[in-house]
Amino acid sequence: MNPQPYNRLYQLTGTRGFANKYPVEGYAVDASQLKATGNQPKVDDLSTHSFMPDEQRKALEEKYESPILKKFGKLAKEVGGHGGMDFVMCARLIYCLQNGLPLDMDVYDLAEWCAIAELSAISLDNDCSPVTFPDFTRGLWNKEKGYRHAYATPEQEAATEATANAYTKAYKEATAKLKLWTLYDNMMNAKTDAAKKKAQVALNKGVAKAVAAAEKAIK
Known part of the structure; x- marks a missing residue:
């Protein structure tokens, strides 16, 4: 702005x-x-x-160190990205998704964050006049008494990590066997629309086979 x-x-x-x-x-x-x-x-x-x-x-x-930083902080500093904060946010999101946990941010947070730019524009268009911020929760904003991050049990974390590692290993092996990167390069370097379409079909089939192999590994 x-x-x-x-x-x-x-x-x-x-x-x-x-x-x-x-x-x-x-x-x-x-x-x-x-x-x-x-x-x-x-x-x-x-x-x-x-x-x-x-x-x-x-x-x-x-x-008072957060359990989230205890879990991801060391690796975040090694990976980097805004001092590691980018990694921590992504790792926490993936952790919740993999373990079937409620996300730290819900749809109401999404609406509130996205509304800021639009409300600011309305204010600027009206000589910086105050603009009422909508209550997207329809009066239920204080229904949740206190906030707590959701965590899986150590046993659940171990099982989830083992599944993720098995899936990744199988997918990498399938990628090499099916030469997916070569198929991708063929698609990107195709000279004509027809050639690109043909290469895209071949790539899609290869990816489908790799996904099937990875899913089979975790069953």
Whole structure:
């Protein structure tokens, strides 16, 4: 909407605490809140001009680290992509789908996120007038009392991973045997529409056989 550069200025401000992530990372909480977490406050180090010491910040992060980051964080840092956050989001989505769990984002989140651009445009077209944000839940937005991420049991996770590995292994073997990449290149490099159509048919048949082989491996 404007020339402002992209940023991730994640910031939470409350009456008893403050947290900043980018570009400067730091936390500041009152002594009672810090003590409640199991950390003994160092009064001399607490002021309105600085964040808490790094030692206490790291202790808080370790105490409240999300199970999602514990599961995917290390691999995410190796893979990269916006500091690993892209990988974590994709991995969490795939995890839920593979284990048959409710997604972290539902259709109401989708509607709300997609509405922002359109509502902003309406506001700009009307001299930046306030625009009412629709309640897509029709008054049921607070029906869910508290949010919890869904997780599979260790046994379910192990079974799901074994199935995924078996499927991937079988599909890779079929891809090599059926020379799917060669068929794909033939389709992409076809000189005429007729040749491309013929190559596409051959590729589709090959992919169907590879899928069948992979599905057979997990039955």
